[in-house]
Amino acid sequence: MHLRHILRPAVVTLTLSLAAPAHAADPVFPPASRVGLAVPAGFTPSARFLGFENQQASALIVINELPADAYADIEKGFSDDAALKSRGWTVQVREPLTFKDGKGFFVAGPQESNNQKRYESVLAATMSGMTALISVQMIEASHATITDALVRDMFKSMTVRASVPDSERLAILPYKIDELAKFRVVRSAAQGVALLTDGPKDEVVAVEQPFMLIGLAPGAAPKPEERDAFAKRVFSSAPGIKEVKITRAEPLRIGQAQGYEIVADAKDAGTGTDVTTVQWIRFGQNAYLQMFGIARKATWKDVFPRLRQVRDSIEPK
Structure with missing residues (x-):
């Protein structure tokens, strides 16, 4: 199982306007992000997404952090100007960029969708064991002041820090996790997604390490x-x-809320490795919390109690 299939985000397309302040001297890291940028003055880290926004200028800089091996696919996807134009984006700038420990490319041009004209600039870069995909978008009129040169300089300032403290990743979640039970946080998002693992790797193949995925989804609780x-x-x-075989499926209480547990034996789809999984759903009034844990079957007796510790420590903020 590849974690990138769970967490690889889509490129967000947004309509905005952008002003043209000067660059800050030092890279700024949004909360829980490994990627930092020397963003133009007036931009602050967003509480709504991974990146920056300038509300006065109606401007957004969206950061997507992806596995290192995602770069080749992204490079291929952005190499076909005709295909991009068919989706309303006319590439006028295409340049390679070199970083201290990596490489990337910068593309930019006008974009039209739903009779709205925008200008978009994208950086894709691979460095420090990850791929970064950064999108800056603006209304067409703003490109007169937010020039390609200004955006290029910001992209060149990109810095990747080695790691993000668990405390910082946990702080952006809309719920508390008071007990990690020897797991560490690999990814988190303000929308409520958290990925935990036990082991040194951030990308896990064939369930080499146990991991737990937590997410919030809207919806009223179903009837019992x-x-x-x-x-x-x-x-x-x-x-x-x-080859999933459910071994247990039953209601239970999780904290003060109604919940449901499913435990199943299965095989990793890529390698056939025997695994055991658990899903807990904690029902709320307007949303439910889904918790999915998985480990190799041989380690399940050790992992399962720790997954339950994490589950039982989650509370609303």
């Missing part, structure tokens, strides 16, 4: 008689496993 079918439907979308 509907929860079994609801939980199994959610569980059926679990990625990267095959």
Whole structure:
């Protein structure tokens, strides 16, 4: 199972206007991000997404952090100008960029969608064991002041820090995790997604390390008689496993809330490795918390109690 299949984000497309302040001297890191940029003055880290925004200028800089091996696919996807133009983006600038420990490319040009004209600049870079995909967008009129040169200088300032403290990753979540039970936080997002693992690797192949994925989803709690079918439907979308055999499926209380547990044996879809998985759903009034844990079957007896410790420590902020 590749974690990138779970967390690889889509490139966000947004309509905005952008002003043209001067660059800051030092890179600024949004909370829980490894990527820092010397952003133009007036930009602050966003509480809504990974990146920066200038509300007065209606401007956004969106950062996507991806696995290192994502770079080749991204480079290929951005190499076909005709395909990009068919989606409304006319590339006028295409330049390679070199970093101290990596490489990248910068593309920019006008974009039209739904009768709205914008100008978009994108940096894709691979360095320090990761791929960064950064998008800056503006209304067409703003390009007169937010020039390609200004954006290029910002992109050249990109810095990647070695790691992000767990405390920083946890702080942006809309809920508290009071007990990590020897897991560490690999990814987190303000929308409520958290990825935990136990081991040195951030990218896990064939479930070399146990991991736990936590996410929030909107929706009213189903009626008690509907929860079994609801939980199994959610569980059926679990990625990267095959030959699933559910060994336990039952309601339970999680903290002060109603919940549902599914435990299943399965095989890793890529390698056939025997794994065991658990899904917990904690129902709320307007949303539910989904917790999915997985480990190799041989280690399950050790891992499962620690997954439960994490589950039981989660509370709303």
